[in-house]
Amino acid sequence: MSNENTLSNNENDVSYLEYKGKHSGILGWLLSTDHKRIGLLYLISLSVFLIVGVTFGFLMRLELLTPGRTIMDPQTYNSIFTLHGVIMIFLFVVPGLPAVFGNFFLPILIGARDVAFPRLNLLSWYLYAVGGLLAILSILLPGGPADTGWTFYIPYSVRTNTNVIPALFAAFILGFSSILTGVNFVTTVHRMRAPGMDWFKMPLSVWSLYATAWVQILATPIIGITLLLVAVERIFGVGLFDPALGGDPVLYQHLFWIYSHPAVYIMILPAMGVVSEIIPVFAHRTIFGYRFIAMSSIAIALFGSLVWAHHMFTAGMSDTGQLIFSLLTMIVAIPSAIKVFNWVATLYKGSIDLQPPMLYVLAFIFQFSIGGLTGVMQGVLSVDIQVHDTSFIVAHFHYVMFGGTGFGFFAALHYWFPKMFGKMYNIKLAKRVFWAMFVGFNTLYFPMFIMGWLGMPRRYYDYLPEYQIYHVISTIGSWILVPALFLMFGNFIYALFKGAKVTEKNVWGGETLEWQIATPPVHENFIDIPIVTESPYQYKDNELVLQTQEAK
Amino acid sequence: MENHSKNHSHNQHGYGVYFLVWLALMALTGITVAVAGINFGRITVATALTIASIKTYLVLTIFMHLRSESKTFRVFVGVALLFLIISFVLLFTDYSFIVRN
Amino acid sequence: MFDGVSNFSQSTDLAFFFTLVVSIFFLVLITVLMIYFVIKYNRKRNPKATNVHHNTALEVTWTVIPTVLVLIMFWLGWTGYLEQSRIPANALTIEVTAQMWKWSFKYPNGKETDSLYVPVNKDVVLNLHSIDVNHAFYVPKFRIKKDVYPNQKRSAWFNATETGSYDIACAEYCGLNHSYMYNKITVMSENEFNAWLNSPAKHPGEILASDTSLIKLPDSAK
Amino acid sequence: MSIQHTAAAHIHRDDVASRMGMWLFLFTELLLFGGMFILYSVYRFTHPQDFHLAAKELNTVIGTFNTAILLTSSLTMALSIAAIQRRQKTLSIIFQLITILLAFGFMVNKYFEWGAKFHHGIYPGSDTLLSKPSGEILFFGLYYVMTGLHGLHVIIGVVIIAFMTVFTLRDVITHDNYVKLEAAGLYWHLVDIIWIFLFPLFYLIT
């Protein structure tokens, strides 16, 4: 369990950044079981992988600028989009928000001193690190990086001579890291809420992290075993998926998507939680439809596990299968719709302050809606037959993963940065960078919808000249994103060292627990465990206005 | 919130109960082997799986103390099993209606 | 945008059009509302917010309307798909073989080609085989796409409605030259087609795919 | 949100949380095997005849014997917890040791069983196997992978229980703090449950 309670309150009073535990220096971080420090370990390692992944994305865009060879050969291109996908999915968006902000803020938001299993928490970071290193190793080993796409479809993944096995094991280990985070969060939410915090007094981000954690626990093992079997298939040739030995490659796809579809909700749910957290703060009013938002998280987690085969509409499933999975895909859109409408309704009669986190959140709603609505279009059978495996899909998932989760991540970073580090970044610059990101992002991905519908397949090194115009626009978009992303990181790094000090507890005027404690938080968050008496996002003074108005 | 203070679970069964459960498990194993020899046609698998489920139920409730844990635990187990069962059912919406090989 | 030239293009394009209109409607609705609220209830203009907790009637409305709409979308897609999945009898049947990284087509009379020739306004059934890994037979203008697997059977069919020459692409990642697995499908009048099919010599217009290679293979890929 | 502060909230041990965490982890194990049961069910459904034939090659007697061993080891595991609850430390240790012994017995049996198969040339990629119809290849593929993974879990279980024995000896596990032993027990019972399904599905197809 948590650290022994031998520390006097005074020692406990110091900020978690300065706290001296058993170890000092770098070891004080690498061996710390403090959830906040682990959150930061994740933040640093995740950012590194994000930059690697993003660089690959940037290089792909350069290659696609002109038809034929631009800067690399096809083999390199194939490896790069595989690595880009693997890194972005398994090392960035899936762990993303839960591992960084979930670790840092979940215990604080429910009034606890740490997560339920702090040592397990540290272990999960180490697993993450090992998985990441293995992924990097697969690039460096002789044989060359895997070139299968992040989906590792059989039989190609059994036939190719590249380093598929290290990549598979990397994904397997990362899966376990994700599972441990899930186990920790479910237990923490059940057992460690502060007195008085019943389920419907929990902040909405806790609801979404809770729902996410369940998906992590239940879905991840399936991909674990599936990827393991691909490795077994490669090494021993047992034939479980290999059609040459009687296996069914479509069954591989089923198993892969049984995890990987729910995984997209692992990615988006925590970001939705962040959005639900930020909107009331910057609209300075209570959230609209608290229960509906909370329950829709559960509904998404639930229905999310029922639609996996919509990735296989051209694979030759039975008609019954097509019918059921298309129908269920339509249904899964509804809880997301409920969320979006409630968020927009929360702006109504608010007092809106467009600070950087809020800008990112509004962009999230816009971009997630585009991504989600095109997702629904893909769920429509005849349409999906046309757009499956084209850049329409590529546009869809970048809109939800980057435009949604990515922007949610950036929103969270701008929102909680002052609390985490006690420093403030340059707000004016942050706003400008936001606009560059927004414009760059949409320029980069929107053209992909058009060329996808027209018939530009994905995972294409080369293309017909008629698609060039869209590729050029898209690549230009990536050039706008480059400086923007650089500047955003730059702004944060500068703020860390030279930024204005923040000691104020509540910079944005939030009402959740993290804004009631010291900035940056003390070692065990709370000197005294709070007793919670009210729901979050009350903004009581607004209520008074309402009553006096009505009285008039 | 679930009751917080109880560390000492009431997960206490007498030795006798465990022995009885063990006897039942062994008996069920015997039955399933014996029955396997008889051909029930289509329900052969069903019989085997039913017996296995009964055995599992015994292990879960008594050996694993699920009976004396709080309700939350039972809901958890239900959720996990449901997820697995739904995956089976949905998968067979594909496989029941098609021959690919 | 809606320039499909097969019997499926109408239903597919209709489904696409309907979903697109609904999507644009909701996107515009949401965006306009957001911008309007941000301006109207800006902190400067509206320093004091008013709490509105929830409104069950509203929640029900915005649950039910999208539900109905997505069910309509589903129906459009499903009927369109069913058409594609019912393989017609009495059609011209062509055996299609996919391999890394080319297609080959075998006609009932034994003739084999690298690019596909079909008569206009006639049902054509393609039996798809692969001899190595997964590929997918994709004709964007026909709105058809079907994955091709080794050791498994798949079929696709279409009825081309306009003569001309269209692209065939491989839409399932299949390794190094996946993007070069391009070819052409030529739709001709019935007479022209029959003449072509029965002439032992190559049709004057026929060229082997390896010559056409829409995109020149880079040396490294050969 | 308004907050009132309480004095001196101390962090205390929470065994329920520990058990909850263990159960959640067990679900992941369950689903790990669940994925393979999915494979099994599909292939059995698509190749009923071949599965039927292939299953005849497995030795029902060894299978039944191993089932009995594993069920008994589950019993002794449960008993060791009952013993520690009653402050019977020595008895608890004895039960744990019996559990480990039984697990070894199980593995030895498995060794001979696999060995016999290998001897007959039935192993993944072997010529004998490859000459059989695809359903049989799949059956034996599943057989090796599933029982192999299960065997791996048995070995892990042995290591864990061995640690528990040391903990009990050193009084880390005592009559009022035995949640570690309980967790190990949960794990062991899960391994047992998996086998309860593997047994009829592989050995008893008629």
Ligand code: HEA
């Ligand atoms: C964060 C990740 C994320 C999220 C949240 C989603 C969300 C959704 N996705 Fe997406 N998807 C991916 C990541 C994600 N997806 C990835 C990575 C792939 C490709 C994988 C690969 O092949 O490599 C993919 C592929 C993919 C496919 C397969 C396409 C193909 O390959 O042929 C389909 C098909 O149905 C689909 C559907 C959906 C749907 C219906 C949703 C829904 O959940 C969306 C719900 C949201 C909304 C609907 C918008 C908000 C609501 C409103 C604005 C109200 C009005 C709404 C209506 C009237 C409907 N997705």
Ligand code: HEA
């Ligand atoms: C969260 C997930 C995520 C994110 C954030 C991104 C981000 C980007 N992705 Fe994406 N992408 C995926 C997940 C993601 N991607 C997945 C899963 C696939 C599928 C893979 C598969 O098919 O298997 C994919 C596939 C994919 C393709 C399709 C490849 C193909 O099918 O042929 C393309 C093509 O343009 C692309 C481009 C980009 C670009 C330009 C970015 C941009 O974000 C990049 C924006 C940033 C910058 C442009 C630069 C910032 C740069 C730095 C900070 C370092 C600077 C270094 C230098 C300038 C040298 N990605």
Ligand code: CUA
């Ligand atoms: Cu063939 Cu891609």
Ligand SMILES: [Cu+2]
């Ligand atoms: Cu999906």
